[in-house]
Amino acid sequence: MSRTLVLTAHRSPDDSRINKALIAALRPLPNVTVHELMRTYPDYQIDVAREQELLQTHDAIVMLFPFYWYSSPAILSEWQDAVLTYGFAYGSEGNKLHGKPLQLVVTTGGNAQAYSPEGYNRYPVADLLRPFNAMANLTGMDYLPPHLVQGVFDMSDERLAQEVAGVVQLVQRL
Numbered sequence: 001m002s003r004t005l006v007l008t009a010h011r012s013p014d015d016s017r018i019n020k021a022l023i024a025a026l027r028p029l030p031n032v033t034v035h036e037l038m039r040t041y042p043d044y045q046i047d048v049a050r051e052q053e054l055l056q057t058h059d060a061i062v063m064l065f066p067f068y069w070y071s072s073p074a075i076l077s078e079w080q081d082a083v084l085t086y087g088f089a090y091g092s093e094g095n096k097l098h099g100k101p102l103q104l105v106v107t108t109g110g111n112a113q114a115y116s117p118e119g120y121n122r123y124p125v126a127d128l129l130r131p132f133n134a135m136a137n138l139t140g141m142d143y144l145p146p147h148l149v150q151g152v153f154d155m156s157d158e159r160l161a162q163e164v165a166g167v168v169q170l171v172q173r174l
């Protein structure tokens with residue numbers, strides 16, 4: 001049975017509505033490990049050996065986060081800087097992530113229209129996430145199309161429940 005690691009990143013997890021709901025639904029799934037980076041490392045002192053061990057003991061990786069300034073929360077950026085080291089994630093012998101699917105699940109305040117060429121954010125979210133695509137490429141991971149949960153500010157409880165169900169299904173299929 002394939003094991004999936006869900007890395008979650010949020011600046012203030014207690015204040016979250018959307019990511020909190022997604023995390024609560026993913027946590028009980030069999031063969032899924034939900035790993036909340038900000039709760040584990042509120043001081044940003046990431047345990048690199050532990051993180052690399054987690055990556056190696058799972059087959060698929062999910063990164064779940066709210067879009068902040070067209071990118072990820074800082075804790076995920078710090079995680080990448082600390083954990084994806086030469087000789088582990090890239091370089092001639094850095095093959096530990098090869099072949100693992102990487103699925104991004106990103107929640108955005110803006111709706112899909114806002115991320116069209118005419119919209120106020122101008123660029124599609126998939127374009128803004130290209131550094132993750134490039135990271136997956138360099139580390140030999142299989143970058144899957146990002147899954148977006150958009151327009152979250154005025155999202156009804158009913159629609160949130162539908163979005164949560166969609167993400168659960170996506171993660172179960174990895």
Ligand SMILES: Cc1cc2nc3c(=O)[nH]c(=O)nc-3n(C[C@H](O)[C@H](O)[C@H](O)COP(=O)(O)O)c2cc1C
Pocket residue numbers: 010015016017018019020065066067068069070071107108109110111152
């Ligand atoms: C610091 C910060 C930066 C944000 N930047 C963006 C952004 O660039 N694009 C966007 O669509 N939403 C942006 N938002 C809105 C968040 O994406 C939104 O609040 C989040 O997805 C809601 O999830 P949560 O309830 O789990 O916090 C930003 C929010 C914060 C706090």
